[in-house]
Amino acid sequence: MNVTDVFGNLPTLETDRLRLRKISLRDARDFFEYASNPEVTRHSTWSPHESIEDTKQFINQVLNQYKAGHVAPWGIEHKADRKFIGTCGFGNWIHYHARAEIGYALARPYWSQGYMTEAVQCVIAFGFKTMKLNRIEARCRLENIGSFRVMEKAGMTFEGVLRQHMYMKGDYHDLKLYAILHADFLNQEHLIQQV
Ligand SMILES: CC(C)(COP(=O)(O)OP(=O)(O)OC[C@H]1O[C@@H](n2cnc3c(N)ncnc32)[C@H](O)[C@@H]1OP(=O)(O)O)[C@@H](O)C(=O)NCCC(=O)NCCS
Numbered sequence: 216m217n218v219t220d221v222f223g224n225l226p227t228l229e230t231d232r233l234r235l236r237k238i239s240l241r242d243a244r245d246f247f248e249y250a251s252n253p254e255v256t257r258h259s260t261w262s263p264h265e266s267i268e269d270t271k272q273f274i275n276q277v278l279n280q281y282k283a284g285h286v287a288p289w290g291i292e293h294k295a296d297r298k299f300i301g302t303c304g305f306g307n308w309i310h311y312h313a314r315a316e317i318g319y320a321l322a323r324p325y326w327s328q329g330y331m332t333e334a335v336q337c338v339i340a341f342g343f344k345t346m347k348l349n350r351i352e353a354r355c356r357l358e359n360i361g362s363f364r365v366m367e368k369a370g371m372t373f374e375g376v377l378r379q380h381m382y383m384k385g386d387y388h389d390l391k392l393y394a395i396l397h398a399d400f401l402n403q404e405h406l407i408q409q410v
Pocket residue numbers: 254255256258259319320321322325326327328329330331332333354355356359360361362364365
């Protein structure tokens with residue numbers, strides 16, 4: 216199982232309320248709507264998109280990743296609202312160590328309703344079952360309560376603080392490190408979903 220086998224044709228994943236599928240240029244308007252909100256980018260490495268052209272440029276980069284069979288995020292579609300509301304996916308997949316990292320962002324009106332926990336649980340199941348990972352990590356700033364709550368609710372364990380781990384927006388930031396092992400996943404039957 217290598218990167219191209221999995222990401223050469225990124226499969227669509229379904230949860231109760233969400234569809235995780237390839238991002239397309241048709242999502243640009245919905246994507247820009249939330250990616251231009253400074254509240255959404257406050258704890259992230261990226262800055263708010265200033266125009267829809269920024270969003271299209273980002274989407275084109277993702278499309279190139281899909282085409283090349285590289286690791287790339289899923290777009291999150293709200294099934295009932297038929298709206299593109301965020302992204303979730305893997306980065307830093309190191310095949311030899313069977314280890315990868317998860318990242319995500321969600322449109323502001325959809326926060327605190329369990330959506331990202333639902334998406335992350337599905338992506339974790341995909342990581343262990345399809346990508347055959349042994350360890351999945353996630354990191355966030357100490358102040359990003361919503362983000363580390365997602366990690367906790369998705370069954371990840373807090374492993375410590377990476378001091379001044381990231382230089383971002385003019386300063387060094389401490390990051391919380393969470394991870395889930397394949398063995399943990401097997402012990403958490405409630406996380407296992409059909410993927
Ligand atoms: C982080 C993020 C993805 C969370 O998504 P979400 O769908 O709101 O997450 P969930 O609803 O599944 O879970 C979040 C939990 O944190 C809680 N929470 C969120 N913000 C909080 C705050 N400021 N204080 C206390 N609790 C908070 C929510 O109430 C919920 O808790 P509960 O279910 O235990 O009641 C979303 O806030 C977001 O996109 N933020 C901007 C981008 C970002 O920071 N990405 C992560 C970078 S590391």
